[in-house]
Amino acid sequence: MPILEEPIGMMLNVKNYINGEWVGSKGDTVRVTNPATNKVIARVPISSKDEVKAAVEAAKEAWPEWRRTPPLARARCLFRMKEIMEQHFEELSRIQTMEHGKTIDESRGETRRGIENIEVATGIASLMMGYNLEDIASGIDEYLVRQPLGVFGIIGPYNFPFMVPLWFAPYAIATGNCIVLKPSSEDPISQIKIAEIAEEAGVPPGVWNLVNGGRTVVNGMLSHPDIKGICFVGSTPVGKDVIYARCGETGKRVIAQCGAKNFMVVMPDANIEKTIAACMTSFYGNAGQRCLAGANLIVVGANQSEHEFHAFYDRVVEKFTKAASTIRVGYGLDESVQMGPLRDKTKKGRVVDFIQKGVEEGARIKLDGRKIRLVGDWPKDAFLNPTVFEEVAPDMCIGRDEIFGPVASIMRAKTMDGAIEMIHGSQFGNSAAIFTQNGRWARDFKYTVECGNIGVNIGIVAPMAFFPFSGMKNSFFGDLHGQGQDAIRFFTESKVVIERWF
């Protein structure tokens, strides 16, 4: 199939956006490469601590006026942002495919989910309301107001370059805070576009700032006393030992959404055709680079004889493997493609190492994604095809660690309790799903499983913008989550007023 037109022609020189100005950085630059074509599409600066400081100062200066801006006026900026995003929907989506590698359907889905967060935040006049009660004592009334705190830092991951920062940013500014946002240096272009849109939509200078870079920028944010809170999405080691720990030391609020190893539990009564279809998106969508991606598939033999269980397990494995083997891998701007490349060669190398470990640990490889078959003639550097392992034990590397790639580990459990035990044995608790037609099993699963996001016959348990994106155990550090009402509470302080007039 022909490739959809690429929106990035000439190489972009990415700048920082501080106090309403696009400013060059003094730092070195790194290349942003389209993982499907290997073409360099941008150069992004690695900014210094001073540049972070300048952004925070701009945000701090803009804050008093912004917090006094009526909520409806703040919301109108967001309405305009949404409108501009709708106008540029296709361009924004194709940029994600170019800078990240995901398929065009996935990119458009990401654009939509990002916009939905802006839509929810436009309801700020209602969302931010407090509550009150008259006559708590004679002639005394009491009420609660939610007030913004000041400046927040947002640190985005590479796997959803457009959407993830929008789990936080619209709510932060709608509630009257200012932000300093650091996109992933691997794919920063989507956030550059969003900052341009914020500028066009009339978000005042200093309210929305963007600083490109790496660790130095993160450390600059973490150590800055004027940053009141940090929103982070990334790996568990960084989220736990750096972000959460440092925010604790400096008294900052924190949302740290981290790694995962998500289990999909298939019960004997599941609708297998639909389950397999849901699993393909779950395990291989976004090339498995998703914190909600399916990683371990547990086939459960509840109420089945030994013979029936073996037959059921074999049927699931065969169907899963067959479906995975037909997934078309290639450049995401080719509309026939169902899975794009990994973000880069290094990430592919890490996944390949896991596949090798799986083989060495004795798991049976049913489909080897290292044998690369592509739709189109593209450099194979970052591509992998889907991999399927069976007879995986939960304590094997591939059953235990986050691979973040298109690898499925199929396991078996005699009972649902056995499956839940496996889930609870994992250090992660991001999401888990059960595939069944049995309400009782589903209810027990929802009730018992220690994961932030639970699915019943759902492959990707992604909460909509008006629900919090939850997470437990080593998948989440903090108290309140991104999106919806949780985000409103995170970005505001509850102030209680008790009032009497003599």
Next chain:
Amino acid sequence: MSRQEATTSAVIGFAEKLEGDFSDFYTVLARKYIENKEQFLSFAEDSKKNKIFIIRTYRETISDALEACFCFEGLNLEDFAITKTIGKDVSRSAALRLAIGNEERAIQFYTTVANLSTGLLATITMAFKRIAEKRKNRELTMRTLVIRA
């Protein structure tokens, strides 16, 4: 496009092209057969509206968490391509029959993708069904025109 290559993006792209082809087709008919000019022009205009409606519905519905790349597996979009060229000396009744054939193929396309898209959010299925219904009405109108021709 061969069998098993239809992602949602490809299906929407096909629908977009289909409506564009219909719009061109009826514009040509309107020019050629003055007796039904207004009717054909309204069909051409309606196809433009359908195109906008489909794209809008898709963009407002698509989510990264849906089985967008997988739900149209096995669909061969080439089966639904329409004939949009009309020969010089084709009679009005022959042209109308050609149009009916095209409409039938489009109805079949929209009905098929409506059934296959139930794994997506309801609005996409509803959009396809709505256009299939509109086209059924159009086909009836066309048949009436054939009888009158």
